[in-house]
Amino acid sequence: MMSSLQIENKNGTQVRFISTSTIQPKNDRQNHDLTTQRIELTPWDLRLLFFNYSQQGLLFHKPKHLHCEQEEEPKSNIISLIDHLKATLSRTLEIFYPLAGRLVLVENHDKTSSFFLHCNGEGAEFVHAAAHGVTVADVVNTPDVPNHVVDSFFLMNGVLSYQGISKPLLAVQVTELLDGIFISCTMNHSIADGSSFMHFLNTWSDISRNGSCDQLSQPYPVFGRQYLDGIVDLPIHIPFFHDQIPHGRLVSPPLQQRVFRFPKQKVAVLKAKANAEMNTNNISALQALMGHLWISITRNRHLKDDVEVACSMAVSMRQRIQPRLPEEHLGNTVLHGVVRTTAGELLKNGLGWAAWQINKTIASQTPEEAIKFLKDWAKSPKIAKVGQFADGTISHTAGSPRFNVYGNDFGWGRPISIRSGLANKFDGKLMAYPGDEQGCIDFEACLSPETMQAMTEDEEFMKTLSINLTRSSL
Template sequence: MAALDNCKDAAAPPPPVVTVTSTRNVAPAAPKCVLATFDLPYITFYYNQKLLLYRLPNGASDFPDAVARMSASLSDALAYFHPLAGRIRQDHHDGSLSIDGHHGAEVIEASADQVSVDELAGEECSEEAEKVMQLLVPYTGVMNLEGLHRPLLAVQLTRLRDGVAVGCAFNHAVLDGTSTWHFMTSWAELCRGAGAPSLLPVHNRGMARSVRVNLPLPPSADAHEKTDPNGPKKPLVARKAIDEHDAGAITRRLEEYEAAPKLFHYSDAGPNCVAVGSSPRFRVYDVDFGFGRPERVRSGGNNKFDGMVYLYPGRGGDGGIDVELSLQPEPMQRLDKDQDFLQMRAP
């Protein structure tokens, strides 16, 4: 029997040189973008809302094709501006905030077939038209803090009688005015058929400020608002102006905040404040998706509260400036009757 067993062993095949132990699919790592110190105060602001009004060559009949093109190019744009497709996350160890994941942006289709572009884009916008415009922009009343579980970008495409309204809501802790219009012009370029944006974004915020800040967050936006006795009526501005060229003062202010970070409330601004946003340097009227320049660019309700001023370049491109001013009714009425002020207006 021993001899027979030895024969069987001699005939057995040698063990394989390579043995497969497991198989799995590997996907690219979800890009992660840590929020910088500059971003953190905006976590308790509200989503930044912009509305662009376009006239379509063939009116509402062009709307389905416009939506298809804009949706496809939005997907392409998010491949370059990937933070807008993620969500805000808080690190369990050091408490820092970052943007992570590929959850996507939200796209909403709507119709307002009885409303024309001229009714909304005209120089004399009626009170009723103003109310309609606020319905054309998503995420009204949504705080940036909610980016922990909401999309960081929402787009509403609304069919008008003779055009399309493009309402966008951006999480303001994720991008500022410069990056907002960089994204919009890049999206429009891709919609017109470009293979890539003419100017690629840089998402490494550590190049500006690499300190990771532990920012305690409230359980919800409502919980944060209930701690503010004055409510979200006043804009948040700095108590003391800092010379933008005084790098030492700016660094000290940043270090103070990083050592003892806090969540800001609108009441921190104090009474009778005026805040100025946007810039006439932003080329907002160059956002052409393939059917011409916008007829008008406006801000949404999240950006409108007592004392808020937005500056846009004039649509004519002649160096003029469009001013969007929000005041309580009584001071606005007094201003509208102030002859000295009215004489300062451009004809």
């Protein structure tokens, strides 16, 4: 379906939607695999029903064959590229066929509600768009790019995961820039966590690069819920679900984003310092960086000493529960660890102490804690809302520097960078990614304008960075 819809951002940038398509699995597996038409949602999945769809996008230089002087040839080549991406997405959905399905809401006789994932092959949304006047440098190098430019590269802004009962579970937008391509994916958060999201991207890029599934280097996803046998009974009945649905869109205060890059050498120094202060070797590089950011953000928020502050982190339980789940399990398997203290105590105790509290909290996410969470949630379901974190005292880290971001080569080279969309952002949200150089770690930070300004003027913090990549306003 062709579209002439054109959106103009506040800075005059125009994003034109060229075409919209529904992409279905190349071969409709649900016709011959009846045992996998229905996938139950777990407590980890269900508690995210009121979260926005997850949004991640990859920025690429424009393929060389699209840089042509003749007027008609680039148009033909970009259409060929779009057709290739559609075809390979269809092949990927044959493997990740649940993402082509829809959620189903069941009203039970006991006046509760239940959900399951129906693998009906209805398909994913695919949009081809063009952002006239936007360059690669605008996205990654210019500190004053408004974030609504990048937000316009993503679909389904503001959509909550429970709305997957009528909306696609996956939406892809491929946006042409003057000298680049931005491929964004918007995925229902109740269906997949960050690990599953990246597994899907890695698989699609692998198929796109090779042109087929014959030389696929990625393992196939696993959909089973047998690991919950004897722990919780599925489907879970949710009392008063309709009464809990958020009414109206949460309006957050103005926020700014910036990607802070920590080079390998600075990461090593912070890790060594944290371990030396606590006389241990158990603090990881990521834990040291999380402690460093928690301290720096708290210091630059200028909070009173007695104000309670918290550092929370998403901890994958795939390799922690028993028996272990394969990394390719499709779904959510995250527990949230939280360290609480006061602003005064945190700043007084320093890096080693902060990193050690994070280390202990992560270590406390044991198989027993996972089972306790699953059982407790099933007995008393509580659906989380993003707004409950937006109080300006928390630092929350998601993502992982272990994700294979730069392995996502669709056939014309590795990505330049990864960016997230508007979804699930609040003051204190941090996304950890691998940097584009070995051992480098990036943190995409979302903070109030006042805190962000103070961070960039904080010499103690800024000297631990290499390049400050972007600054943008939400």
